[in-house]
Amino acid sequence: MNTSQDLSDALREQVLKAATAVEPLALQGGNSKAFYGRRSSGRPLALAGHRGIVGYEPSELVISARAGTPLEEIETTLAAQGQMLPFEPPHFGPGGTIGGAIACGLGGPRRPWGGAPRDLLLGVKLLDGRGQILEFGGRVMKNVAGYDISRLMVGAMGTLGILLEVSIKVLPAPPEEHTLQFESHEQGNRTLTSKLLRKGLPVTASYAHHGVLRVRLACGEERLRQIRQRYGGEVYADAEGFWRRLRDQHLAFFADRTPLWRLSLPQAAPLELPGPLLSEWGGALRWLKSAEPAAQIRAALAKQGGHAILFRNGDPEGEIFHPLQVRVARLHQAIKKAFDPQGIFNPGRLYEAL
Numbered sequence: 001m002n003t004s005q006d007l008s009d010a011l012r013e014q015v016l017k018a019a020t021a022v023e024p025l026a027l028q029g030g031n032s033k034a035f036y037g038r039r040s041s042g043r044p045l046a047l048a049g050h051r052g053i054v055g056y057e058p059s060e061l062v063i064s065a066r067a068g069t070p071l072e073e074i075e076t077t078l079a080a081q082g083q084m085l086p087f088e089p090p091h092f093g094p095g096g097t098i099g100g101a102i103a104c105g106l107g108g109p110r111r112p113w114g115g116a117p118r119d120l121l122l123g124v125k126l127l128d129g130r131g132q133i134l135e136f137g138g139r140v141m142k143n144v145a146g147y148d149i150s151r152l153m154v155g156a157m158g159t160l161g162i163l164l165e166v167s168i169k170v171l172p173a174p175p176e177e178h179t180l181q182f183e184s185h186e187q188g189n190r191t192l193t194s195k196l197l198r199k200g201l202p203v204t205a206s207y208a209h210h211g212v213l214r215v216r217l218a219c220g221e222e223r224l225r226q227i228r229q230r231y232g233g234e235v236y237a238d239a240e241g242f243w244r245r246l247r248d249q250h251l252a253f254f255a256d257r258t259p260l261w262r263l264s265l266p267q268a269a270p271l272e273l274p275g276p277l278l279s280e281w282g283g284a285l286r287w288l289k290s291a292e293p294a295a296q297i298r299a300a301l302a303k304q305g306g307h308a309i310l311f312r313n314g315d316p317e318g319e320i321f322h323p324l325q326v327r328v329a330r331l332h333q334a335i336k337k338a339f340d341p342q343g344i345f346n347p348g349r350l351y352e353a354l
Contacts, residue, residue, distance in 0.1 A: 007050045016131040019342045027158040027346055030095030033104050037157050039316035040349035061170050067099025067163035074098055084173040086114030090247050099163040105155030108247040109205035112281045118154040125165040129340030158346040159354050160339040174218035180233035182213040193282045208279040253278050259313045261288040265306030273300050
């Protein structure tokens with residue numbers, strides 16, 4: 001049976017060979033997010049075998065795992081102790097891994113209230129483009145030595161190195177959650193969501209589409225009754241299954257092949273773009289199905305102080321992520337050069353120049 005060190009050494013050997021030959025590598029974990037990002041050239045390098053929970057201290061609210069560990073395994077382990085991954089990472093399929101969740105940097109319905117992956121990542125073990133195994137951060141919250149390099153890995157899409165292990169802050173799961181459904185026009189739903197948030201209600205997820213608003217609340221039956229007396233709404237029965245389908249984009253809204261845009265913008269900002277729209281996070285995250293030109297969509301978002309990502313069904317060789325300012329792009333290139341001098345890790349997956 002291969003040990004973790006054996007697997008790390010095998011990966012290190014392959015990286016050294018690729019760096020010597022300047023051979024690009026296409027990193028593959030569970031491959032559940034292969035649709036996301038630009039098309040990357042290179043020889044496939046399987047990472048899913050590097051798996052397993054290496055440390056879990058429920059009293060310290062920290063879990064450490066090898067990057068190939070399935071999300072389902074981690075979530076089951078946490079649930080047995082009444083805990084959870086606060087950012088509710090999307091799985092998108094049965095092969096989703098914790099390393100992939102960190103590499104893509106995406107959060108699910110709970111993310112605005114539980115925290116973003118970048119906020120919750122405490123430390124990483126990384127294999128860089130020189131074949132060095134590096135450790136950044138740690139397994140405790142009060143780790144402030146030097147720069148917080150570990151958070152650079154969140155959303156880097158594997159372009160800086162191979163994640164070997166990650167340590168993440170976890171939180172107690174709510175003892176009870178209930179979902180209320182409201183029906184009105186879209187503007188009314190945004191107004192109601194804003195009101196619920198301003199009043200400090202225990203919201204943990206929101207969804208608005210086609211005049212239907214669903215809000216998940218972390219509260220008991222008595223508190224739920226009080227909320228309904230004041231704001232109305234009907235208890236939604238299939239709540240757990242619904243939020244899971246929304247998290248993994250298994251709702252009918254996501255089923256067709258129209259380009260799907262992920263829009264980030266202020267909660268109350270109006271949006272005038274053609275195409276079906278689904279809102280989460282109180283309106284701060286909106287999913288738009290539209291074949292309109294990318295420049296038009298991004299210009300509309302820029303006016304509102306937001307940005308747009310072509311999430312699915314776009315040109316895999318085009319600009320998927322929001323274009324970087326020139327100086328920011330140079331910083332990205334410098335960081336890439338420092339971690340991956342030969343440019344072998346997922347070249348072009350994030351941006352063409354990376």
